[in-house]
Amino acid sequence: MEERYNPKEVEPKWQKHWEDKNLYKAIADDPRKKFYCLEMFPYPSGRIHMGHVRNYAIGDVIARYKRMQGYNVLHPMGWDSFGMPAENAAIKHGVHPSKWTHENISYMKKQLRQLGLSYDWDREVTTCSPEYYKWNQWFFIKMLEKDLAYRKTSFVNWCPSCTTVLANEQVIDTKCWRCDSIVIQKELEQWFLKITHYAEELLSACDELKGWPEKVVLMQKNWIGKSIGVEVDFRIDGMNKSIKIFTTRQDTLFGATFLCLSPNHPLSAKLITDKTELEKITTKYSQTDEKLGLFTGHYCINPMNNEKVPIYIANFVLMEYGTGAIMSVPAHDQRDFDFAKKYELPIKVVIAPEDKNHELRAKSYELKEAYEDEGVLINSGQFDGIISDIAREKIAAYIEEKGLGKKVVNYKLRDWGISRQRYWGTPIPVIYCDKCGAVPVPEKDLPVILPEDVKFTGIGGSPLLEAESFINTTCPKCAGKARRETDTMDTFVDSSWYFIAYCFQKNSISFDPSLLTPNSSLKYWMPVDQYIGGVEHAVLHLLYSRFFTRVIRDLGIIKESEPFTNLLTQGMVIKDGAKMSKSKGNVVDPDYLIEKYGSDTSRLFSLFAAPPEKDLDWSDKGVEGAYRFLNRIWHIIHKNQTSLRDSKAISPNITDLADISESGRRLLRKTHQTIKKVTSDIEREYHFNTAIAALMELLNELGGFEAGDKNDWSVFRFAVENMLLLLFPFTPHIAEELWNALGNPSGISGHHWPEWNEEIANEEEIELVIQINGKIKSKLMIIRGLSDEEIKKLVFQDQKTKEAIGQKSIRKTIIVKGKLINIVIGE
RNA sequence: GCCGGAGUGGCGGAAUUGGUAGACGCAAGGGACUUAAAAUCCCUCGUCAGCAAUGAUGUACCGGUUCGAGUCCGGUCUCCGGCACCA
Numbered sequence: 001m002e003e004r005y006n007p008k009e010v011e012p013k014w015q016k017h018w019e020d021k022n023l024y025k026a027i028a029d030d031p032r033k034k035f036y037c038l039e040m041f042p043y044p045s046g047r048i049h050m051g052h053v054r055n056y057a058i059g060d061v062i063a064r065y066k067r068m069q070g071y072n073v074l075h076p077m078g079w080d081s082f083g084m085p086a087e088n089a090a091i092k093h094g095v096h097p098s099k100w101t102h103e104n105i106s107y108m109k110k111q112l113r114q115l116g117l118s119y120d121w122d123r124e125v126t127t128c129s130p131e132y133y134k135w136n137q138w139f140f141i142k143m144l145e146k147d148l149a150y151r152k153t154s155f156v157n158w159c160p161s162c163t164t165v166l167a168n169e170q171v172i173d174t175k176c177w178r179c180d181s182i183v184i185q186k187e188l189e190q191w192f193l194k195i196t197h198y199a200e201e202l203l204s205a206c207d208e209l210k211g212w213p214e215k216v217v218l219m220q221k222n223w224i225g226k227s228i229g230v231e232v233d234f235r236i237d238g239m240n241k242s243i244k245i246f247t248t249r250q251d252t253l254f255g256a257t258f259l260c261l262s263p264n265h266p267l268s269a270k271l272i273t274d275k276t277e278l279e280k281i282t283t284k285y286s287q288t289d290e291k292l293g294l295f296t297g298h299y300c301i302n303p304m305n306n307e308k309v310p311i312y313i314a315n316f317v318l319m320e321y322g323t324g325a326i327m328s329v330p331a332h333d334q335r336d337f338d339f340a341k342k343y344e345l346p347i348k349v350v351i352a353p354e355d356k357n358h359e360l361r362a363k364s365y366e367l368k369e370a371y372e373d374e375g376v377l378i379n380s381g382q383f384d385g386i387i388s389d390i391a392r393e394k395i396a397a398y399i400e401e402k403g404l405g406k407k408v409v410n411y412k413l414r415d416w417g418i419s420r421q422r423y424w425g426t427p428i429p430v431i432y433c434d435k436c437g438a439v440p441v442p443e444k445d446l447p448v449i450l451p452e453d454v455k456f457t458g459i460g461g462s463p464l465l466e467a468e469s470f471i472n473t474t475c476p477k478c479a480g481k482a483r484r485e486t487d488t489m490d491t492f493v494d495s496s497w498y499f500i501a502y503c504f505q506k507n508s509i510s511f512d513p514s515l516l517t518p519n520s521s522l523k524y525w526m527p528v529d530q531y532i533g534g535v536e537h538a539v540l541h542l543l544y545s546r547f548f549t550r551v552i553r554d555l556g557i558i559k560e561s562e563p564f565t566n567l568l569t570q571g572m573v574i575k576d577g578a579k580m581s582k583s584k585g586n587v588v589d590p591d592y593l594i595e596k597y598g599s600d601t602s603r604l605f606s607l608f609a610a611p612p613e614k615d616l617d618w619s620d621k622g623v624e625g626a627y628r629f630l631n632r633i634w635h636i637i638h639k640n641q642t643s644l645r646d647s648k649a650i651s652p653n654i655t656d657l658a659d660i661s662e663s664g665r666r667l668l669r670k671t672h673q674t675i676k677k678v679t680s681d682i683e684r685e686y687h688f689n690t691a692i693a694a695l696m697e698l699l700n701e702l703g704g705f706e707a708g709d710k711n712d713w714s715v716f717r718f719a720v721e722n723m724l725l726l727l728f729p730f731t732p733h734i735a736e737e738l739w740n741a742l743g744n745p746s747g748i749s750g751h752h753w754p755e756w757n758e759e760i761a762n763e764e765e766i767e768l769v770i771q772i773n774g775k776i777k778s779k780l781m782i783i784r785g786l787s788d789e790e791i792k793k794l795v796f797q798d799q800k801t802k803e804a805i806g807q808k809s810i811r812k813t814i815i816v817k818g819k820l821i822n823i824v825i826g827e
Numbered sequence: 828g829c830c831g832g833a834g835u836g837g838c839g840g841a842a843u844u845g846g847u848a849g850a851c852g853c854a855a856g857g858g859a860c861u862u863a864a865a866a867u868c869c870c871u872c873g874u875c876a877g878c879a880a881u882g883a884u885g886u887a888c889c890g891g892u893u894c895g896a897g898u899c900c901g902g903u904c905u906c907c908g909g910c911a912c913c914a
Contacts (some may be wrong), residue, residue, distance in 0.1 A: 771846085
């Protein structure tokens with residue numbers, strides 16, 4: 001055994017050993033219980049960052065721990081390898097996106113190997129490979145067949161200078177993130193996936209996501225945004241037309257003093273004669289800086305009270321939500337209130353705060369702002385005097401009865417627009433024929449291969465628009481001349497089902513029904529038991545995955561509705577008070593860390609500095625502390641190697657401690673306590689930081705240990721072996737090396753997780769805290785398991801306690817078993 | 828604005844069901860070893876008073892419940908995250 005701990009030598013050695021022995025290969029055909037442990041796969045941007053190190057260290061601890069617990073573990077890794085950075089690199093440096101991506105993958109794969117992560121690389125997926133994206137196209141076609149994919153015209157963010165659509169997150173402060181041009185809303189025909197079909201199911205199933213952080217579930221619920229209300233038709237005065245509005249506040253219907261249409265509402269263009277005015281307001285659509293209105297010159301009839309109310313066009317009314325038209329109740333909605341003040345429209349109070357005398361209140365009610373709370377109805381005809389929530393029921397019923405409208409449920413969730421005017425993505429498998437329209441590519445012709453031979457100029461939109469040999473094709477229906485779709489899919493499609501792809505061996509994905517037997521690996525491994533990743537995906541990726549899982553379920557491929565049983569969202573890695581970023585200059589490079597301290601130290605610090613769900617404050621000094629800890633373990637074993645080798649570990653369940661010294665007994669007890677503590681900390685929401693702290697305590701105990709006779713060395717060896725076993729999931733290389741140095745014939749990898757003996761873990765004596773009126777006055781060592789009477793007897797003999805009580809009367813004593821006694825005394 | 832979460836030493840963080848606040852680590856100070864330094868090892872380390880034993884005080888702030896509150900309840904402040912004209 002080397003005297004010095006040298007991770008550079010130890011780590012590659014064991015990485016090679018594990019790989020040679022194929023230890024982490026997962027095989028579905030196994031009687032053990034399965035455990036599918038998954039971390040979010042990375043975008044191959046070039047090199048891994050500390051966020052990855054943290055994410056994958058957490059996942060690896062769980063995977064290794066579960067293996068030791070006897071589970072058959074699936075722990076895969078892959079690459080989310082379509083996306084804009086590759087294309088931007090092509091434009092900027094002239095490297096083909098494919099070359100750039102594959103070079104990044106091979107470098108990052110090397111980095112992940114260096115971290116000693118226990119992946120089954122035989123299941124690696126690369127989303128930019130045709131073998132993978134073929135299935136994106138296949139799912140798309142299946143969704144077309146089931147009416148879950150469709151094409152429609154909608155408004156999108158458009159950069160006039162780059163001539164392409166931008167995703168919402170690529171629009172920064174109304175400007176293009178790349179060229180700073182003002183982004184405009186442009187109407188484009190796009191492909192959509194009908195996620196709203198599952199809106200209700202995605203929402204109600206949220207309550208079954210017991211293994212997810214509440215925060216994430218809540219974000220999903222809010223994103224889906226269910227609201228219950230009514231649609232009401234307002235007849236246009238003097239026209240044989242009506243306007244349908246949606247409201248959740250039908251209790252305020254009598255207070256509707258005007259109506260607003262979205263500028264994009266089909267009726268807007270019909271009601272407005274001055275098109276330039278309409279154009280003006282359309283360009284300001286959905287911009288939050290100011291509310292703009294335009295009177296149409298037309299009026300509606302409020303169906304509740306037959307009052308004539310003006311129709312406006314307002315830039316803040318969204319076409320995408322509800323019906324694209326609203327009733328405006330300025331007295332009870334702040335936006336309408338502001339609008340009414342600006343355009344001098346009437347304000348009519350119909351809800352009064354629910355006080356003692358509401359009628360009196362109503363008269364003296366001078367509005368300075370809208371009253372948005374609930375209350376009692378006034379000025380509302382037959383509904384006067386009714387409380388808001390009951391009035392909502394009654395008015396909804398009245399509307400349905402009179403045929404004025406109906407109860408409806410609305411969701412904020414919109415269908416998912418997946419078309420991207422980008423090259424580096426999955427081609428949408430559709431062919432446009434002048435005669436047959438949009439025709440899906442037949443299944444047998446999949447995959448539609450993304451052509452490699454294209455030019456990257458960065459101007460004029462997607463390079464595919466110029467790829468004649470790709471575009472020109474024949475119609476699958478009529479065999480006539482036709483053109484291919486040149487848009488590619490949003491890369492979130494790729495990541496919406498990759499966890500299913502891992503259930504197959506590399507490049508053998510197939511959803512052919514004949515391969516989906518009841519014992520198929522897909523059925524065996526799904527769902528993911530533990531998913532780990534950044535909270536930034538709380539809505540998008542996780543919601544899309546839940547949607548895809550349901551589609552795949554409805555295709556009869558899997559039974560599960562939910563892909564991820566348990567979810568852990570790890571916090572960010574922070575340094576000097578900010579997220580690590582190049583612009584802040586606070587980036588820690590994993591390569592540098594591994595070079596200087598090794599991957600065990602890098603992993604250990606990432607796990608020790610904070611519990612996984614919290615942000616982690618990076619500290620270079622803290623890393624040194626982690627390194628010091630591993631060095632101390634190395635040295636204590638090195639120093640005692642002869643005695644350790646000459647001894648056999650004491651049996652874990654030994655109860656006769658007669659031949660063991662006091663020091664040995666203490667160490668034995670501490671060891672059992674540590675096994676218990678580490679196990680329960682891992683079980684308790686993966687609190688690795690306290691588990692590692694417990695191991696540090698055990699090491700401190702080992703440092704102070706002085707062996708008496710031979711049995712003591714057996715205890716010492718027992719403590720050391722268990723420390724290594726407990727350490728293995730966190731820092732596998734050093735654990736394996738030292739385990740080997742002890743002369744153990746078989747590797748630590750296959751060893752089972754240790755168990756503790758409660759009997760031995762329990763202290764023989766406990767320190768009893770003595771409180772007088774809740775304040776600590778004394779402490780007393782007593783034997784465990786005494787009766788209350790015996791405890792009291794001892795406590796009242798205690799000198800300090802006697803002094804503290806003095807002549808005062810004892811009113812009450814409270815005893816907390818094994819911990820404390822509180823004596824309540826009088827004056 | 829709405830919805831969440833969090834506030835504990837010089838710092839990261841412990842305290843699991845209401846029962847010893849500050850585990851573990853970092854930093855700092857002192858000591859040992861060394862010609863010296865690094866490394867390592869040992870000791871001290873919330874604040875105030877005291878030579879000390881010890882006492883008082885302390886978990887953002889104010890109040891409450893309780894024998895007992897970092898933990899529960901009500902209110903206030905600050906910070907972080909999400910959503911944001913969703914009618």
